[in-house]
Amino acid sequence: MARRLHLKLPDIRPHARELAGTLVRRLDATLFPGMHLRRRIQGKTVLITGASTGIGEALAYRLADAGARVLLSARSTEKLEQVVSAIVDAGGQADAYPCDIANPDDCERMAAEILAEHPHVDILINNAGRSIRRPVIHSLARFHDFERTMQLNYFGAIRLTMALLPRFREQGGGQVINISTLGVQTLPARFSAYLASKGALEMWTQVAANELGHENIHFSLVNFPLVRTPMIAPTEIYRYSPALTPAQAVDWICQAIITRQKRVGGVSAQLATLMHMSLPKLSEAIVNMGYQMTPESAAARGKTPRKPVGDGDYGDNVRPLRRRRRQ
Template sequence: MQKYNLLERLLFPPTYFNKKKLSSKLKGKTILITGASSGIGEKVAYLLADIHTNLILVARREEKLSIMKSEIEKEVAKVSIFRADLRNKEEMEELLAFIHRLPDGLDIVVSNAGISINRSINNSLDRYHDFTRTMAINYFAPVQLLLSVIPLLEKNKGQIISISTVNALLIPIPFWAAYQASKSAFDTWFRSAALELNMMGISTTSIYLPLVRTPMILPTTAYLKMPAMCPNHVAQIVCKSMYTKRKKYRPWWLIFGQLTSIFFRGILETYIPNVLRKRREGK
């Protein structure tokens, strides 16, 4: 696990989880992890390696998934890998067919696959595809996946864990229109559906995360020096939710951001354009 500096230790206090409880709760369970070949999905898979589970790892990089399968199965977990781009209709249908053939059904879905785009509107005028591909993986893909597997989860009284972002609960900021719109769309869908899913006996958990030090943030150089969570730490939070069935995780400080978004929205929506205008004029 990466070492946190003083500020990060304050922002991201340690998570304590009981590995014995986790092992007892998950024994014999089948867990699907999307976006499993790197970042949070990869760390969650490795954290479950020494538990008697059946892991289904889904990602686009088959070679990386094969390596993970070999390493994880040196422990006790059993691993099935499925190479798929969830934006591709045929590949999604093949994945769903595979899931529905599972002899014991499905118990937990960790909806983690996603992409991030940091680009101004002015630089997006000829890039409509940025918005369609972001919505495809961050919204339409998880919705399609979950609609198909809900009957399996209902039968096993399973759980859905959504890896979301604090941005979905805050006032939108510049340069992230594609990303924030897609993540907010799925978060709203999931929170709405959760009321019905809970009635059906399916547990739902939303993990609202700040910046996490994963390969996804590398293209944005400004993030390299900003406080960020360690993906191993996030994996502990995700796995802890598998036995606590906690409905949501949010950083302790998010409430202050939400209050700012509510009470100072007008000020922010006036101040930010002025800052951007001066920055643009200064170029």
């Protein structure tokens, strides 16, 4: 005799509350971003990876100024301590957690340390990332390019997120903001390693959101275009390309914090997605012609890129790991 299948009735109340508040939060984020950012994060604990420079550093200053306690992670101990000192001197709260997120053992060590030292972590922003601009045909003997991007952009991000999920459930909620790229929609040539890792991160993020929405755990994706940070410095052509400033990029992340919307991105992302879905062959032809017309970067040609005059020191992105100093 066949056994009956017993289905549990889903709890729709969290979704109803979230949907009811979505329009109000978006309007607030548009009209009064500063006030509502402070209301959203004052007294909260926010963990930011890749916080020693660029977007992460600018975000740390913004959130600390709005009243959050910021936990800052990156590989460079010295740079992190400089950021923490600047925040504390301005009256904010900050702690440094030097860590190589791409190293599984080090990532788990940092997560355990944070969970032991802080009773709650309210928002995780997976900002640390590695970009590699190299065509597939030049990567045939460089499979490590794909391993390196996956280790940091995908495995590192979800390893840290999964370490914090039990705490989110215990405290009744939390938010994860994963930094992605416009390239996931536009599919530019020469970024197979980078976009594969970000695409994997986006898929994981969306599935996790579908599973945990009823537990008040929210996931957001931020699809940035080019941002003027050390990450794009090795590619010479980007010095002449339009790009967001770190401050503008921080505005996008703050919008995700205030609204908890699923994805923050520009209109170009939506148009590119529509183009690829409706006219895939034409889209491929356009991208391929652009690929043929543009030169390879110095790094792809096996040369050291020339450092532009007047730019900052980008050494923090390549320094060896230094452990956190105990007091």
